[in-house]
Amino acid sequence: MHRVEAQVAVVGAGAAGLHTALCAARQGAAVTLVSAMPLAGSSSYWAQGGLAAALAADDSPAAHLADTIVAGRGSVRESAARVLCDEAPAAVRDLQELGVAFDADRHGQLALGLEGGHSRRRVVHAGGAATGRRIIGELSALVAQDERIAVLESTRAARILTSDGAAVGVLLEDGTRIVAPAVVLATGGAAAMWSRTTNPIGATGGGLLLAFQAGARLADLELMQFHPTAVVGANGADGFLVTEAVRGEGAHLLDAAGERFVDELAPRDEVARAVQQQIDSSDASSVGLDMRHVDPALFPNVVGALRRAGIDPERELIPVAPAAHYMMGGVATDLHGRTSLRGLFAVGECSCTGLHGANRLASNSLSECFVFGERAARAAVQDAAPAARAAHLDRHDPAVGAPDELSAASRQALWRYAGLERDAEGLRTLARDEHLLVRLIATGALAREESRGAHRRLDFPQRDPALERHHVTLTESRGPTLENWS
């Protein structure tokens, strides 16, 4: 069995993983980065949205925070959101110093986009809607050049190694054993568990299961955000996300009669629900997104992808409907990425700091990867003191079991019973699914007996004031618990 020693092991090579690895290496740590997929397999690579940061003269972290709190529907953990909004401008500057070229306006200033729920223009992009691709490209090149970072490619984490109630390393599917006193999960989200999704196929919550099975606490798995404008049915492009930024530049949503029916820049839960209601109350499977009057030069890769799918967005409406997009829940962490299991950290979409509440504000997620990646790297290096490491060098590994396969039936069941609308009967069906993570999602959704943000219960249609700022947590040893994270 191959054995690798590191101070910090990072699992996942999307935006959060790459950045965490670079920040830990910057502090002198020996890092091992596990990358299951080629670059284009990570959700970050496909991210069309940008980084939300209060950079405009008329903006402030306080205004960004206020928008984040409103969008989050009474569930935002304010301390975490404050960290994000205060530190996002520095994260953008840090990325610029690392070589990321964000789009500029004609005066050479950063071009700031508008997206749903934002009261100001505050979203920076790179290459129009190719932000993820550009950032991942730059960071991957830096990681490859950094001699303190060893990259293990095309293999996955099979298990978190634990000893004396702490994470002490990672066992990989190929049998490699990474011994490290600090393990950072940056494994991305779970939206590809739903049959209709904007995410690449690998986004099936693998990191959540690793953490749960190692004894860490998960939170808010019922809070899946549905993006309102994913393409329907077009030649190979079903589920392709048309960025919210096109609505920021004036694109409209039109019903079957060609009428607008929603404020296109309202927070995402509201727009997605309005689109779904239009679809449910008609024979149509989509509504029309009209970007005919939007400058196509602003969104070259969106326009190109639509054309390849046989849709000309300069001349016709784009058929769109909601699709599962982003999990607000994840592995519960503090403000430094620490989970409830000593030595285990989580950052990016697989984590749950509570900052997104019940409905993430657009483009806060990439900012989160960089702000909390930096913080988690610092905490991981600090906690991975040499003395702590020495205590854990020789351990026996458990056998590596076959990973749980997620069947097409489970994915369809999630869409059907834990889609934009749910009720107890459907969720109880889901709670008997063969896949553990599906059962956990159902358990969380059953425990939240109210409607809030992305979670709409037909049998509990109102928001419950007693559940403001409450988060549904789950551990292997304890059933669902509602915790106040104020």
Ligand code: SIN
């Ligand atoms: C989008 O560009 O519409 C998606 C970005 C995000 O999820 O924040």
